[in-house]
Amino acid sequence: MASPAAGYRCTYVTDWVADTTRRGLTIDAAEHDALADRLTQCPDSPITVTPAR
Template sequence: MPSGYRCQYLTDWVATEMRWALSLDTDEKAAITDVLDNCPDVPLTVTPAR
């Protein structure tokens, strides 16, 4: 994960998972939550799949 863009990278990752209705396992969710808890408010934009 790119260190300087960690927050943006993860919000983009979450948006992609939401767009395609992908599932998260508990370990992945915990890891994402741990990082995003230390991020400033980064907007999450989800583009619906066609």
């Protein structure tokens, strides 16, 4: 059974990736690995990047 926070974790990580991408920020290898690991647990969570104006 998934924890109640599982859905929030997926929202948090997808928002984090979208915001980082939108702002053109870089991440280090450890961040990449942690994000990739978390995203494997969120197969139905799209990442939507809104272009900056």
